[in-house]
Amino acid sequence: MQRRNFLFGLTGAAALLATRSFAKDTPNANKVTIMQFSDEGKKLGSATLTKVRKEAEWRKVLSQLAYQVTREKGTEMAFSQPGYDRHDPGLYRCVCCDNALFDANTKFDSGTGWPSFWQPIAAENVHEISDNMFGITRTEVQCSLCDAHLGHVFDDGPKPTGLRYCMNAVALRFVTRK
Numbered sequence: 001m002q003r004r005n006f007l008f009g010l011t012g013a014a015a016l017l018a019t020r021s022f023a024k025d026t027p028n029a030n031k032v033t034i035m036q037f038s039d040e041g042k043k044l045g046s047a048t049l050t051k052v053r054k055e056a057e058w059r060k061v062l063s064q065l066a067y068q069v070t071r072e073k074g075t076e077m078a079f080s081q082p083g084y085d086r087h088d089p090g091l092y093r094c095v096c097c098d099n100a101l102f103d104a105n106t107k108f109d110s111g112t113g114w115p116s117f118w119q120p121i122a123a124e125n126v127h128e129i130s131d132n133m134f135g136i137t138r139t140e141v142q143c144s145l146c147d148a149h150l151g152h153v154f155d156d157g158p159k160p161t162g163l164r165y166c167m168n169a170v171a172l173r174f175v176t177r178k
Contacts, residue, residue: 032144035122037100039175041091046124052097052146062095066170070096070148073133073140074168078113081169085109089177091121092167097146099125101172102165108158115172117165118157128153141165 030051036044058071068074078084092102092115102117110116120126124144131140131152141150150171157164 034099034125034144037091037121039091040177041100041103041121043122049145058096063170066095069168070150070171073149075151076114076168076170080113083169083172083174084113084115086115086174088174091175091177092117092172093175094143094146094148094150095171095173096148097143098173099143099145101125101143101150102167104174104177110157110164110166112166114151115167115169116157117167118159118161118163120165126150141167 030053031048032051033046033048036047038044055071059067062070065074065076069076086104087107087109088104090104091100092104093100100121102115103121106117106119106121108116108118120141126141127144129140129142131138138152139154141153142148143150148171149168151165151167154164154166155162
């Protein structure tokens with residue numbers, strides 16, 4: 001069943017299942033288990049970490065646009081930010097907490113003006129939430145470690161997943177693979 005049809009079909013108690021996270025929940029709601037990666041993209045293993053919360057500091061260290069996008073669920077204008085069309089080998093990390101999110105090997109040109117990927121670097125490093133803003137149902141993608149808004153995922157991407165993780169460039173920090 002396509003993701004879009006699934007989300008439109010959720011009703012009643014089933015709507016509670018619309019939030020999907022592969023990060024392992026721990027008894028403490030402030031903890032999350034993610035997969036850690038080196039800047040070269042090497043898997044370092046899973047780690048249970050305290051959720052990153054630093055609202056006052058984010059206002060100081062992020063650009064106004066990056067803060068609006070990641071902390072207030074905004075969206076940058078298409079084709080407006082450097083890196084949407086980057087195709088260098090590397091790793092994309094969360095601009096807020098440095099969590100590894102996407103490998104450049106899964107990036108593709110979607111023609112949308114935003115960086116697009118067919119899968120995250122590790123399922124547990126992002127979580128998806130049903131987003132009903134503007135009267136339409138979409139699936140929001142957030143960083144599992146700090147809950148930063150990254151963008152949305154759609155079911156119109158290329159093989160092998162058929163997904164298009166359409167991310168805001170200002171929510172990502174690119175690390176060139178050496």
